Amino acid sequence: MPCVRYIESLLINCDSEKMIYGGKMETYKQKNWVLFGVLALAFISLEVYLFRNFSVRPGVFIKRTEIIVLVFGFLSLHCFVDTHKIYDWIYKHRVILCFALFIFFVANCFTWSSVGQWDNYIQPGVGSQYIKPIFGIARPIRSDEWMVSVPRYISAELTKYGPLNNILRDTTVSNVSATGLQLDFSIIKSPQLWGHYLLGASYGSSWEWSYNLIFGFLFIFEFCMVTTRGNRLVSFFGACLIAMSSFSMWWSVCRILYLMAAIIALFYYFVREEKTLMRVVFGTILAIMGAEYVSTLYAAWLVPTGWIIVSYMAWILYENHIWEKFKAIDWIVFVTDVLLMVILIVRHLMISAEYLTAILNTVYPGGRVDYGGMALHKILDYVPTVLTPFGGFANPSEMGTIFGVFPLGYFLYIYVLVKYKGKDKLLWFLTPVLTLFTIYCTIGLPPILAKIFMLTFSTSSRTVDFLGVLLAIITVYCISKIQDENGMNIWLSIIVAVLAVAPTVIYEFPKWRGIGIRYYALWIIAVFTVIAFIFIFSKNKYQKVAIIIVSCMLFGDGIIVNPISVGLDAITSKPAYGEIQRIVASDPNARWVSIGSFVTPQYLVAAGAHTLNSVNYIPNKDTWERLGVEENEELWNRYAHVVISLTDSDKSEYSVIQADLIQANLTWNDFEKLDIKYIGTTTPIPTFAKDKVIELYNEYGFYIYQVK
Numbered sequence: 001m002p003c004v005r006y007i008e009s010l011l012i013n014c015d016s017e018k019m020i021y022g023g024k025m026e027t028y029k030q031k032n033w034v035l036f037g038v039l040a041l042a043f044i045s046l047e048v049y050l051f052r053n054f055s056v057r058p059g060v061f062i063k064r065t066e067i068i069v070l071v072f073g074f075l076s077l078h079c080f081v082d083t084h085k086i087y088d089w090i091y092k093h094r095v096i097l098c099f100a101l102f103i104f105f106v107a108n109c110f111t112w113s114s115v116g117q118w119d120n121y122i123q124p125g126v127g128s129q130y131i132k133p134i135f136g137i138a139r140p141i142r143s144d145e146w147m148v149s150v151p152r153y154i155s156a157e158l159t160k161y162g163p164l165n166n167i168l169r170d171t172t173v174s175n176v177s178a179t180g181l182q183l184d185f186s187i188i189k190s191p192q193l194w195g196h197y198l199l200g201a202s203y204g205s206s207w208e209w210s211y212n213l214i215f216g217f218l219f220i221f222e223f224c225m226v227t228t229r230g231n232r233l234v235s236f237f238g239a240c241l242i243a244m245s246s247f248s249m250w251w252s253v254c255r256i257l258y259l260m261a262a263i264i265a266l267f268y269y270f271v272r273e274e275k276t277l278m279r280v281v282f283g284t285i286l287a288i289m290g291a292e293y294v295s296t297l298y299a300a301w302l303v304p305t306g307w308i309i310v311s312y313m314a315w316i317l318y319e320n321h322i323w324e325k326f327k328a329i330d331w332i333v334f335v336t337d338v339l340l341m342v343i344l345i346v347r348h349l350m351i352s353a354e355y356l357t358a359i360l361n362t363v364y365p366g367g368r369v370d371y372g373g374m375a376l377h378k379i380l381d382y383v384p385t386v387l388t389p390f391g392g393f394a395n396p397s398e399m400g401t402i403f404g405v406f407p408l409g410y411f412l413y414i415y416v417l418v419k420y421k422g423k424d425k426l427l428w429f430l431t432p433v434l435t436l437f438t439i440y441c442t443i444g445l446p447p448i449l450a451k452i453f454m455l456t457f458s459t460s461s462r463t464v465d466f467l468g469v470l471l472a473i474i475t476v477y478c479i480s481k482i483q484d485e486n487g488m489n490i491w492l493s494i495i496v497a498v499l500a501v502a503p504t505v506i507y508e509f510p511k512w513r514g515i516g517i518r519y520y521a522l523w524i525i526a527v528f529t530v531i532a533f534i535f536i537f538s539k540n541k542y543q544k545v546a547i548i549i550v551s552c553m554l555f556g557d558g559i560i561v562n563p564i565s566v567g568l569d570a571i572t573s574k575p576a577y578g579e580i581q582r583i584v585a586s587d588p589n590a591r592w593v594s595i596g597s598f599v600t601p602q603y604l605v606a607a608g609a610h611t612l613n614s615v616n617y618i619p620n621k622d623t624w625e626r627l628g629v630e631e632n633e634e635l636w637n638r639y640a641h642v643v644i645s646l647t648d649s650d651k652s653e654y655s656v657i658q659a660d661l662i663q664a665n666l667t668w669n670d671f672e673k674l675d676i677k678y679i680g681t682t683t684p685i686p687t688f689a690k691d692k693v694i695e696l697y698n699e700y701g702f703y704i705y706q707v708k
Contacts, residue, residue, distance in 0.1 A: 032079040039079070043072045057129035063108060063566055064134050070104075091232060094221075098214050105210040106195065109202060112209045112253070112562035114138040114146040118570040121599050121682065123700035127573035136563030141397055145252050147599055148615055150205065150568060151606035156181035157201040158608045163351075169620050170591050170610040176348070177355030178617065186347040189291035192255070202567045209253070216258035217243045223261035226268045227426070227473060228480035233547055238476035240551040244558025245472075246385040247400035247465055252562070257469065259293040260305040262286075264312045271320045276329055283337035291344035297356065299457035304466035307433045307453075308473075315429040358618035364638040364659045368459060373444030375460035379406040379468040380504045383525050387518060389560045402468040403554060404529055408500035409471030412478035415496070419485070426477060430470065437467040479536060479547075487539035497533035501526055571606050576702040580607035580680060583696070583704065593676050596683035598641035598661065604680045612674060613642040616662075626673045627664075629654055635662065646671060648688040668692060672707075679705040 046068060051061060077086055090097060116138035119131045132138070138146070155167040156179035163182060165175040176182035181196050195207020217239055224238035225231075242261075248254040266286035273279045296302065326334070349356070360366045382403045388396035413434070416424055439445060440455055441464045450456045455463060482488060488496070505526050512519045535546035571577060584590075584607065592609040594600035604611040612623060617639055624636040635654055640662045647653070647665045655663050668689055678696075679685065681703050685693055697704035 036076055036079040039072060039075055043068065059129050059566075060134050063110075066108065067135065067564065087232075094218065098218050102210050102214050105214075106199075106203060106206050109206045109567045110210065111206045111565050111567070112213060113150065113205060113565050113568075114140070114142040114563060115150055115205075115568055115570045116563065116565055117143075117146050118574075118603065121597075122571075122603055123574045123576055123702050126575060126700050128569040130566040130569040131573060132570070133563030133565045136560060137391070138563050138565070139561075141395060142250075142252065142562075147602050148617075150201075150571065151602040151614075152179040153181060153196060153205065154201045154568070154571070154606045155179060155608065157196070157204075161197060167605055167608060167610055168614050169616060169623075170612045171620060171622070173618075174351055174354055176351045182351065184347070184351060186295075186344050186351065189288050189295060189344045189348070191288070202572070205568060212253040212255060212258070216253050216255070219258040219262040219265060222265040224476055226265050227477050231480040231483065233544060234476060234480045234483065237479070237547050237551045237554075238472070240554040240558070241402065241405075241476065242469060242472050244555050245400070245402045246382075246388055246396070246558070246561070247402055247468065249558045249561035250388070250397040250400040256293070256296060256298070256301040256305055259289055259296070260309055262289040263293060263309055264316075267313055268316050270334075271316055271322055276333065279330060280333055283333050284340070287337040287341040287344070290341045291348070294345050295348045295352075297352065299454075300459060300462040301466070303454045303458045304437065304463045305469075307436065308430075308466065308470060311429050311433045315426050318425065318429070355618060359639070362619060362638050363634055364640075369456050370459040371444050371447055371450045372440035372455060372460040372463070373442065375441040375464040376406070376467075377507065378461065378464050379471075380507050382406070383504050383508065383522050383529070384512070386525055386557055387521060389557060392518065401465065402472045404500070404533075405468055405471040405475045407503060408496070408533070409474040409478075411496050411500060412482075413474050415488070415492075416478045416481050420481075424481070427474070430474065434467075434470055434474070437463060437470060441467050482537055483543070487543060488537045490534075490538045490540075493534050493538035496537060497530045500533060501530050571603065574702075575699055576603075576680075576697070576704075577607050579697050579699075579704060580604060580609055583678065584608045587677070590677040591675055592678045592680055593644055593674070594681050595644050595646060595679060595685075596681060598643045600680065600682055601642070609678070609680065612676070613644050613664075616640045616642055623674065627652065627654075627666075627670055638662075644671075646686050646689055648686070676707055679703075679707065681705075 051064075114133075116131065116133045117140055119125065119127070120138075120140075125131075152168065155165060156175055158167065159165050159175060161175065161181050161183040163175060163184075164172050165178045166172040168178045174182065176184070181193060183197060187193065187197065192208045192211040193204070195211075196204030198204075199207065220243040221235055221239040224235035224242075227238070228234045242248065242257060243253075248257055263286065266282050266289060270279055270282040270286055273282055293305075294302070322330075378399075379401045381399060382401050382405075384393070385396070385399055385401055385403065387393075388399060393399060413427060417427055422428075436453060436455075440450070440453075441460050444450075444460070445453070445455065447456075487493070509519075509522060509526075512522055532546055532550050535542055536550070590610065592604050592611045593613050594604055594611070598615075601611050601614045605614045612620075616636075619637050619640075621630060621636070624630045624632075629635060632654075635656060638656075638660070640656075640660050642662045642664060643657075645663070645665045647667060649665075649667065652667050652670045653665045657663050679693065682701055684703055685695075685705055693705040693707055695703065696706050
């Protein structure tokens with residue numbers, strides 16, 4: 001086992017001066033030079049591989065090299081510096097280091113956006129050197145991010161972040177409801193968006209992604225530190241398990257997760273802090289995070305995370321007796337912070353009233369009501385999610401879940417309660433929520449109870465994600481308790497590990513049989529998981545090494561989900577972008593549409609064109625009244641992408657392709673009712689309509705027509 005001892009010595013105990021390697025006692029320095037040589041060889045090989053194509057442009061070369069050198073430099077430190085000292089220093093300066101990383105990424109305009117997908121739709125291969133990611137793969141499934149959110153952000157910049165936006169849907173609406181960006185004092189609550197106001201859409205996107213990824217991980221780590229009562233290693237494992245999970249990363253760094261974690265951690269520090277000044281600091285940040293959490297206005301996630309927050313706050317208050325330790329000044333600080341949070345929330349609700357009223361009265365998503373049931377299979381599907389970054393899955397976002405915690409969390413929950421004779425307070429405070437989520441996601445709740453607990457606002461397919469999060473929290477907490485006891489009995493740990501992985505193998509694996517190498521990969525992952533669990537739970541000297549290895553694998557699997565891109569050049573450097581802007585500048589109030597696609601309308605929006613069939617984030621009733629279908633609310637009263645096509649038939653036809661996609665096949669007579677002046681499209685105008693338009697632009701597969 002010399003190589004395992006070597007890894008253990010590097011990661012855990014670098015104070016020893018000698019080690020057994022190949023049957024000989026040798027100094028670390030000798031073997032560390034060997035490791036450094038291996039790293040250097042890997043670095044050189046990676047550089048050669050990435051730049052094997054001599055057409056790589058200088059900017060891409062520099063950006064890639066910066067990241068590679070950063071990672072290589074960090075790994076190289078482990079060869080020559082005591083790892084205890086490295087990680088003690090990192091822990092001590094973790095906030096400063098997060099700010100340093102944040103500045104580095106924003107200065108380089110790095111994003112984890114799939115904006116490079118635009119190059120597949122608009123004038124492929126044409127534009128700057130940054131139209132494709134510098135690392136990774138742009139994900140088409142992340143269309144809510146690259147196709148919807150990014151053009152909205154650019155449209156907000158084009159309207160100077162004012163109170164009104166008339167670019168989206170060619171209808172004047174409030175900017176905050178249309179884009180989430182509006183210069184108003186309520187922006188205090190959204191530090192992830194400050195970069196848009198300060199630096200514009202391109203660097204603002206970098207700011208938002210970097211903030212969410214870096215500080216999101218920090219907030220979840222701090223939350224795990226609260227949960228484990230200061231166990232750094234297990235807290236790092238917990239941060240990798242939750243923050244870098246497929247659930248979080250496929251949803252563009254799930255903001256609701258780190259907001260939940262930040263609220264709990266900040267509330268804990270606020271209650272326990274003895275210095276008034278620091279209590280003011282924690283309380284103010286808590287008010288900002290709380291206001292941002294409520295203002296997400298997505299009940300499907302707010303309700304389940306809200307119950308977890310309430311449980312934790314009750315536990316923190318019970319443990320700390322603030323009514324005994326708080327002085328008058330502390331209560332003043334508390335009330336002031338609550339007031340600040342309420343003011344920010346109320347102001348946001350006031351300027352978002354239009355959106356809230358409209359969306360709550362839609363057929364979809366406002367009309368959704370659920371009473372739960374039959375959803376646990378989603379968190380059983382955790383083994384295949386490890387492979388989702390490598391492609392071949394239809395909808396990895398909906399597949400996303402927390403790795404390995406179901407039904408493991410239940411087993412560890414029972415073990416710790418039995419081990420500590422039912423005296424574990426945190427688990428008892430989490431028990432009501434665990435019970436509620438479990439029942440809701442298995443057999444469902446009676447309608448009256450579902451309404452009382454507000455779970456009707458959150459479908460079981462959404463609540464089950466947070467049952468997975470809750471089980472992850474319980475798993476992390478129980479592992480820290482198991483470590484306190486130096487581990488389980490080896491046979492018990494084997495039983496727990498096998499029983500924890502067996503359900504996913506029995507339920508999920510038959511569906512993957514016969515698909516070749518992927519099926520065998522799933523078996524390898526399942527066996528590795530069992531072995532890793534045994535090492536983590538049992539009494540053995542490799543327990544910490546196992547936690548580190550699993551943490552690094554979870555981190556690596558999560559970080560490669562989203563690509564690393566530079567800026568928004570995949571949109572703004574296309575020749576068509578400049579041409580659209582030129583026409584908009586000369587005819588700013590003209591109405592545009594795109595035909596034959598739900599992607600291209602969003603490109604027109606990004607260029608500032610007032611686009612009628614851009615995403616109807618709230619229904620555009622006026623348009624449907626013009627077409628005479630306003631009575632069919634099932635058709636139009638929904639959040640929807642709208643595809644307009646021209647037909648030479650006698651009658652227009654409309655259909656709902658899926659919950660968020662409307663197809664409108666319009667005759668030319670109905671098309672004229674919409675008062676369209678310009679058509680921007682990647683689909684040539686149909687032959688029967690060519691005499692009704694003037695072609696203004698035709699380059700690299702993009703067309704602009706003016707209606708006669």
